Structures are given as C-alpha cells and as structure tokens.
Amino acid sequence: MMKKALAMLVVMTMGFSALTACGSNKAADNSTTDTTESKAANDNAEKEEDVKESDSASGSDETIALFMTHMSNEFTITLSGAVEAEVEARGYKYSVYDAGQDVATQVDQIEQAITLGVKGIIIEPVSVDGVVPAVRAAKEEGVAVVIVNQKISDPSAADCYVGADAATTGEILMKKAAEDIGGKGNVAFLLGPMGSDGQVGRSEGFENVLKDYPDINVVFQDTAEWQTEPALTITENWLNSGKEIDAIVSQNDGMAVGAAKAVADAKLDDRVKVYGIDATSEGLQAVLDGKLAATVSQGTEDQGKLSADACADLLEGIEVKAETIVDNVTYTKDNAQEALDAIKK
Amino acid sequence: MKNKNENKKKILNYREFGIFIAFFTLVIVLMIISPNAFAKPRNLINILKQASVNGILSCGMMFVIISGGIDLSAGSTIALSGVVAALCAQIQGLPVIVAVLAALAVGAAVGAVNGFGVAYAGLPPFIITLATMTGIRGLALIVSGGSPVYGLAKSFENLTNQFILGIPILAIYFIVIVLISGFVLTKTVFGRRVYAIGGNEATARVTGINVKRMKLTVYTLCGLTAGVAGLLVASRTVQGSPTAGDGYEMDAIAAVVIGGISMSGGSGKWYGTIIGALLLAVISNGLDILGVSSNYQKIIKGVIIAVAVYLDLRGKARQE
Numbered sequence: 001m002m003k004k005a006l007a008m009l010v011v012m013t014m015g016f017s018a019l020t021a022c023g024s025n026k027a028a029d030n031s032t033t034d035t036t037e038s039k040a041a042n043d044n045a046e047k048e049e050d051v052k053e054s055d056s057a058s059g060s061d062e063t064i065a066l067f068m069t070h071m072s073n074e075f076t077i078t079l080s081g082a083v084e085a086e087v088e089a090r091g092y093k094y095s096v097y098d099a100g101q102d103v104a105t106q107v108d109q110i111e112q113a114i115t116l117g118v119k120g121i122i123i124e125p126v127s128v129d130g131v132v133p134a135v136r137a138a139k140e141e142g143v144a145v146v147i148v149n150q151k152i153s154d155p156s157a158a159d160c161y162v163g164a165d166a167a168t169t170g171e172i173l174m175k176k177a178a179e180d181i182g183g184k185g186n187v188a189f190l191l192g193p194m195g196s197d198g199q200v201g202r203s204e205g206f207e208n209v210l211k212d213y214p215d216i217n218v219v220f221q222d223t224a225e226w227q228t229e230p231a232l233t234i235t236e237n238w239l240n241s242g243k244e245i246d247a248i249v250s251q252n253d254g255m256a257v258g259a260a261k262a263v264a265d266a267k268l269d270d271r272v273k274v275y276g277i278d279a280t281s282e283g284l285q286a287v288l289d290g291k292l293a294a295t296v297s298q299g300t301e302d303q304g305k306l307s308a309d310a311c312a313d314l315l316e317g318i319e320v321k322a323e324t325i326v327d328n329v330t331y332t333k334d335n336a337q338e339a340l341d342a343i344k345k
Numbered sequence: 346m347k348n349k350n351e352n353k354k355k356i357l358n359y360r361e362f363g364i365f366i367a368f369f370t371l372v373i374v375l376m377i378i379s380p381n382a383f384a385k386p387r388n389l390i391n392i393l394k395q396a397s398v399n400g401i402l403s404c405g406m407m408f409v410i411i412s413g414g415i416d417l418s419a420g421s422t423i424a425l426s427g428v429v430a431a432l433c434a435q436i437q438g439l440p441v442i443v444a445v446l447a448a449l450a451v452g453a454a455v456g457a458v459n460g461f462g463v464a465y466a467g468l469p470p471f472i473i474t475l476a477t478m479t480g481i482r483g484l485a486l487i488v489s490g491g492s493p494v495y496g497l498a499k500s501f502e503n504l505t506n507q508f509i510l511g512i513p514i515l516a517i518y519f520i521v522i523v524l525i526s527g528f529v530l531t532k533t534v535f536g537r538r539v540y541a542i543g544g545n546e547a548t549a550r551v552t553g554i555n556v557k558r559m560k561l562t563v564y565t566l567c568g569l570t571a572g573v574a575g576l577l578v579a580s581r582t583v584q585g586s587p588t589a590g591d592g593y594e595m596d597a598i599a600a601v602v603i604g605g606i607s608m609s610g611g612s613g614k615w616y617g618t619i620i621g622a623l624l625l626a627v628i629s630n631g632l633d634i635l636g637v638s639s640n641y642q643k644i645i646k647g648v649i650i651a652v653a654v655y656l657d658l659r660g661k662a663r664q665e
Contacts, residue, residue, distance in 0.1 A: 072588065074492035194640065222639050228493070228582045229589055233395050237633035240391055242382040254493065258582055265506070282495045282584065 063093040064120040064311050065113045067106055071098045074280045075300055076124070078343070079149065082304025083122060090312040092120070103130035110134040120144040120311040128153045128197065144314035148307040150197055155322070159314055162307040162324045164298035166198055169277055170205020170251075172328050173296045177247045177275045180293060184215030185246035188238055190231050190255040191223045199223070202251045202277065219243050224255045231258030239266045247273045253283025253295055260291040279331050284340040287331055297339070299326030363656055364605055364617060367649075368624050375631040382634050390512065396626035397519035398574050398581075400619065402593060403600040404526040405456075405570030407618045410601050411530070412563045413543040413610030414470035418459060419571040419597060421481035423590030426451040426575030428485050431494035431585025434501035441500040448576035449569060455481055456568015460561035478594070485587040494585035504580040515577060522570070527615040539563060543610025599646065600625055603653045624649070 064087045068076055080096055087094040097113065099106035103126040111134060113121060121143055125131045128150060135157045138145050145158040155161055177187065189206060192199035210216055220238050224231035231250065238245060239262060248263070250256035256276030263272045269291070276283045279297035286292040303326050310320045331339055376384040402419055409416045426448040433444035455477060462473030507514040530536040541549040542556050550556050574593070579585045604621030606613025625646065632642050 072486050072491050077491045220633075220636055222633065225591075227588065227591065228584060228586055229398075229578050232582055233629065234633055234639075236391055236395065237630050240382060240385070240388040240630075241379075241634040241636075254586070257493075257495075257584065261582060280492065282493050285495065 061093070062119045062315060063095055063117075064122065064308065064315075065118045066094070066096045067109055067113075067121065067123045068096060068098055069106070069124050069126045070101045071096075074282075075278055075298075078300045079124065079304045082301045083148075083308045086305045086308035087312070090308065092312060092315075099126050101126060103127040106131060107134040110138060114138055114141050114143060118143065120146070120315050122146045122148055122307050122311050123158075124149045125152050132157050144311055146307050146311045146314070148303055160310050160320050160322050160324065162303055162310055162326070164303065164326050164328060166201025167205040167208065168325075169296055169298055169328050170202035171209050172205075172330060173202075173275055173277055173294070174206045174209035174249060176294050176296070176330055177249050177273065178209060178213050178216055180273055181216075181246040183213055186217050186219040186244050187247045187249055188219055188235075188245050189221035190234070190248065190250040190259055191221060192251045193225050194223050199251060206249065219245060224258070226252050226254055228254045228258035231255035232262050235259040235262035236266070239263070239268065239272075245272055247275065247293075249275045251277055253278045253280045253286070253292075256292055256295070257282060257286050260286060264291065279329070279336075279339060281340055281343045284331060284336045284343070287333060287336040288340065290333070294330055294332045295336075297329045297331065299328060301342075302326040364603060364620050364624070364653070368620050368627070371624065371627055371631070375627065379631070379634055383631055388630070388634070390516070392623070392626050392630045393516040393519070394513040395630060396622045397513075397515040398577055399593065399596050399600060399625060400519045400622035401522050401570050401577070402574045402597040403604075403618050403622045404522050404615075405567035406594070406597040407526065407601050407604075407606060407613070407615065408530070408539055408563045409470070409567045410598070410606055410608065411543045411610055411613060412539050412560060413546065414463060414560070414564070415474065415598070415608075416456075416459060416564065416567045416571075417471065417474040417594050418455060418477040418481055419567065419574075419594040420590040420592055421478045421485065422452055422455045422568055422571035423575035423578055423593055424485040424587050425455065425481050425488070426572040427579035427589050428489040428494055428585035428587055430501070430576050430579050431497055432488070434497040434579075434585075435494060437498070439498075441498065441504065444501055445504070445576060448579070449572045452568045452570070452572015452575060453565050454568070455571070456565040457561065459568065460564030463564060464557040464560035482587075489585060489587040491587065493587070495583065497579075497583055497585075501580055502583050505577055506580075515581070518573070518577065522573070523615075523619055530615050535559075535562075540611055544612070596625060597622075599650050602657075603649055605653065605657065607657050608654070621653075 066080055066083050068080055070076055071080065084094050084096070095113070095118070097109040099109060106126045107130065110121065110123070110131070114137070121138060123131060123135070123145065125147060132152055132154050135145055135152065139157065147155070147158045147161045149163045151161050151163065152158065189203070191203060210218070222234055224234055231254070235248060235258065248259045250259055253276035256274050260274045263269050263274060273293040274291065276292050276295040277298070279295045283292060283295040287295055306324055306326060310324065313320050382388060406416060406419065429451045430444040430448035433439055433447050434441065459474050459477055462468045463470050466473070505515050509517055530539065538549070538554050538559055541552070541554060542559055546556055575590065578589050582589070600621035601618050602608060602621070603624055604613065604617030604619070606617055628642060628645055
C-alpha cells in the first residue's frame with residue numbers, strides 16, 4: 001500500500017513538473033528578452049499543438065510559416081530563431097511547424113498551412129524528394145516557397161533556395177586540417193548517419209581535398225550517428241589500435257567533442273588534433289579550451305535570416321536570386337570567443 | 346518429476362555453454378588477428394570500460410525480462426537523467442552527490458511510472474514503455490533546451506575519470522552492480538519471486554506473491570540502472586545530451602537475449618547477461634580496431650541475436 005501511494009506521488013510529481021515546464025516557457029514567450037534557447041524549449045513544449053503563432057509589431061495579416069525537420073538540436077533551434085526574428089522584423093506573422101523528422105508529417109503540415117491561407121512558406125525539407133509534390137501544390141496556390149538548408153531534388157519547383165553547401169563545408173574543414181598537420185600524416189573521419197545528405201556532402205568535400213594531398217592517409221572512418229558517446233567509444237578503440245593518428249576530422253561538433261575527450265583521456269591531446277563542423281556553442285567553447293583545433297560554421301544565423309528575407313521579398317514582389325549560398329566561417333582560438341558571445345546573447 | 350528438472354537444467358547449461366564458447370572463440374580469434382592492438386592489456390581493460398554502461402543497463406533489463414516484461418524507455422531515461430545530472434553539475438559549488446542523487450531519482454521515477462502502468466493500470470509493458478520512451482525523450486529536450494548541457498564541474502567528470510589499481514572506475518561500478526544483481530537474483534526471496542512471476546504469473550499469485558508490487562519494484566530497479574547509466578554517460582562525455590542513449594535499450598535487450606535469458610520470462614542466468622554485454626563490447630572494439638565499418642558490425646550483431654533466440658526456442662521445444 002505504501003509503495004502504491006509512493007508510485008502515485010511520483011507520477012503526479014512528474015506530471016506536474018512537465019506542466020510547469022510548459023507554463024514557464026509560455027510566459028517567457030511574451031517577454032522581449034527571451035533567448036534563442038528558451039524559445040526553442042517553448043517550441044518543443046508546444047510540439048503537440050504543432051503550430052505557434054505570434055503577433056507581429058506592424059500587425060500585418062500575412063503569415064510566413066516555417067517548416068522544420070525537427071527542433072531538437074542547436075542547429076535547428078538557431079535557424080528557426082533567426083527566421084522568427086527576421087520574419088517579425090519584416091512585419092509578418094510567424095508560425096513554425098515541427099515535422100519530427102517525418103516526411104509524411106511535413107507534407108501534411110504544408111498542406112494544412114496552405115488551407116489556412118498562409119502566403120509564404122520556408123521549408124527545411126525532411127526528404128529531398130518527398131516534399132517536392134507539396135512544394136508544387138503550394139506554388140499552384142500562389143504561395144511563395146523558399147527552401148532552406150537542404151536542396152530539394154527539383155529546385156525549380158520552389159522559388160528559391162538558401163543554404164550552405166555541405167561539400168564546400170567539408171572542403172574548408174579538411175583543407176584546414178590538412179594544412180595544420182603539414183600536408184602529410186594519418187587522419188580519421190567521424191561521419192554522420194551513413195547516407196544522410198550531410199554525411200554524403202561533407203564526405204565528398206573531404207575526398208575532394210584529399211586528392212591534393214597524396215601523403216595524407218585515411219586510416220579510419222566510421223559513423224557515430226552525430227552522437228557524442230558513440231564517437232568517444234570509437235575514438236578510444238582507434239587510439240588503441242596502435243596506428244598513429246594526426247588528426248580526427250568529425251562531421252559535427254557533437255562527435256568532435258566526444259573524440260576530443262577520448263584523446264584527452266589517452267593523454268594524446270598534444271599529438272592528435274580534432275576538428276568539427278557547425279560551430280555550436282559547445283563546439284566553440286571546446287575550441288577556446290583547446291580541445292578542438294577548429295570548427296566550421298554553416299552560417300546558420302545567415303541561413304535563417306536570408307531565407308526569411310527572401311520569402312518577404314517574394315511577397316512584396318521583389319526579385320530574388322534562385323540560389324543563395326551562405327558563407328562558411330572557420331573558427332579557431334582567435335575568433336571563437338566572438339561567435340560564442342553572439343550565440344549566448 | 347526429478348528427471349524432468351534435470352533435463353531442464355541440462356538444456357540451460359547447454360545454452361549458456363554455447364555463449365561462453367562463442368565469446369571465448371571470438372576473443373581468441375581477435376587476439377590472433379590483432380596481437381599488437383586488441384590483445385594488449387590496455388585494450389582489454391578498455392573493453393571492460395566500454396561494456397560498463399550497457400552492462401549496467403543490462404542488469405536492470407535482465408530483471409524486467411526475467412519477470413516477463415520489457416523496458417523500451419531505458420535509452421530515453423539515460424538522456425533525461427544525464428541532462429538533469431548535468432544541470433546540477435553546472436551549478437558552481439553544488440556538491441557532486443546532488444547530481445548523482447538527481448540522476449538516480451529521475452531514473453527511479455521513470456521506472457516507477459513504467460511499473461505503475463504495467464502493474465496497476467494493466468498496460469502491456471511494450472506499450473507503456475513505448476509511451477514513456479517517447480515522452481521522456483521530449484522531456485529531456487525541453488529540460489535541456491534542445492542542446493547539450495556542458496561546462497560541468499571537474500568533480501562530476503571525475504566520477505568516471507579515475508582508476509583504482511589500474512582498473513577504470515567505470516568498470517568497477519559495473520562489477521559491483523553485476524555482483525549485487527547476481528546476488529539478489531539467486532540468493533534472495535525477491536530474486537526467486539522475479540523468476541516465479543516470469544515463469545507463471547497466475548501460479549505466482551496463487552502462492553501468495555504480491556505480483557503487482559513485485560512488478561512495480563522490478564521496473565523501478567530497471568529505471569534506477571538507466572539513471573546510473575545516464576549519470577555515467579553524462580560524466581564520461583562531460584555533457585548532458587538530450588539525444589544521448591538513443592537505441593541503448595536495444596543493446597541492453599540484445600545483451601540479455603544473447604546471454605540466454607528467455608524473452609518470455611522465467612528463465613536464464615545472470616552471468617549470461619554479463620557475457621552478452623561483454624560480447625557486444627568485444628565485437629565493437631575488435632572491429633573498430635580492425636577498421637571494419639559499423640555497418641558490418643550491425644549485421645554481425647543481428648546474426649548473433651537471431652542465433653541466440655533460435656537456441657532459446659530450440660531449448661524450449663526440447664523441454665516440451
């Protein structure tokens with residue numbers, strides 16, 4: 001009986017804490033000082049409701065809707081935060097949909113938004129093929145369509161594309177690593193989920209650079225599915241293999257941080273350099289702490305801002321370029337602090 | 346009657362014997378292929394360390410599976426308890442024990458919700474733990490704001506960073522939890538009751554076992570081990586990641602099943618689970634060192650799981 005009561009208490013506590021979490025975030029939504037992070041938490045909290053509306057300052061009736069693949073990492077949170085800020089700055093209403101990585105959900109959400117009379121949409125596509133029919137349907141209804149971050153298989157179906165180029169990002173990072181180790185030596189790659197667009201593109205960039213460096217050998221490469229702990233484990237095993245590794249080049253910061261921990265644990269931090277991509281706050285901090293040699297950003301803020309601008313331009317009849325590629329920035333100890341401050345503000 | 350029992354015993358021995366043979370064959374083969382890397386003492390200790398998180402989780406999973414249930418929420422629980430522990434470890438001056446207790450409390454609380462759902466609400470274990478798996482992942486994302494919680498106290502990192510007599514402390518946690526689990530399962534009334542309700546719930550009820558309370562306890566224990574695993578993952582990676590532990594419940598289930606514990610409950614030996622967890626760690630470590638892609642590792646793991654379950658079914662068919 002005691003345990004039964006205890007169990008009930010636990011359930012109620014959990015339920016209550018979940019409710020208060022939502023409540024406090026909703027309150028934060030109304031304040032102007034709220035940060036990207038708490039906005040993101042709010043978006044997550046409202047996942048169930050699927051859509052979040054917020055009033056714009058100028059009171060325009062037209063809504064720009066953003067369709068995200070998911071809202072569960074810093075990249076997607078920063079991107080959607082930048083879109084929201086710019087959409088509101090341009091005087092439109094903003095709403096965001098979270099597809100939870102499911103293409104069918106995203107298509108349903110796009111169709112639903114069109115039915116609701118949304119005039120402009122920005123899509124971060126779950127699937128490069130899967131969303132194309134929904135994009136065409138939106139165009140037929142006269143909706144302005146901007147694709148962000150990942151190009152769809154038929155770019156002409158949408159009005160324009162704003163994003164980084166995964167291969168270019170991979171090239172910039174690999175070139176930096178190759179130069180740092182003096183153009184020769186052994187490298188190991190930590191890859192994203194095999195077959196994902198990010199992995200394929202970034203690996204292509206790595207390979208492009210390696211053609212110019214015949215003295216660099218790839219001694220290991222394997223996926224850690226963007227995850228920190230699996231990357232830590234794989235790196236521990238690599239370091240135990242007896243093969244010399246000069247640099248570990250990771251396709252995201254999360255895996256790079258795991259690799260750096262394994263390198264530090266093995267007391268090899270002065271010999272093995274670790275590189276990451278995305279310039280997340282954690283990655284930048286690791287660069288400042290000397291754990292990572294460098295991280296390359298995909299211009300996340302710019303992608304969000306420029307895609308929102310393109311969508312607003314389309315609605316206002318201003319011509320936009322069919323393709324906007326944002327610049328990558330390489331962060332080392334010299335310039336990481338600035339970027340970190342910008343994220344934290 | 347006696348004869349039948351002996352027969353049953355033999356089949357169990359045969360099954361566990363098979364896993365021991367498989368394990369040692371694999372280790373010896375890898376030692377021959379890679380004498381200068383895999384076979385080094387430093388690497389063998391490394392394997393023990395890497396088996397620890399999954400091994401600890403497998404101990405909890407073993408209780409649930411022997412009782413005839415399943416827990417799919419363990420991976421998400423690792424994320425939530427890790428995030429909560431990291432949030433505590435972020436606060437300067439807060440003793441590290443607070444982070445430890447917070448992680449354990451989160452784990453036990455999730456386990457209690459599962460146990461309550463199974464025992465008192467009558468939900469199938471697969472369904473209620475699927476529900477908590479989804480919900481707890483969402484909660485971890487909300488609590489962490491969607492990105493890893495980092496910048497943690499050194500004392501928190503030291504929870505997994507130390508060595509005792511050359512053995513990583515992570516492995517020592519693992520050994521201690523294994524010994525406790527083995528003792529509870531084989532030497533206590535509680536342990537025998539876990540087997541009893543997994544073997545035949547109705548009979549167990551008739552003999553006066555409080556089946557509901559037992560189930561609540563078993564799931565809470567499993568949640569507790571997930572809380573420990575979450576704490577250790579967070580300390581090892583020096584961050585609380587809301588996406589950590591994804592799929593870890595499947596590795597734990599695999600370790601239990603490979604170890605010869607029947608998915609239908611009521612039978613299996615605790616040391617089978619340990620061999621199962623070590624076997625999985627040996628496969629990843631050995632193949633990583635040889636530079637074999639994890640795509641192949643997945644295939645090999647899949648085959649081993651299928652063979653283990655086949656042996657389980659064949660053992661049961663003989664029994665009948």
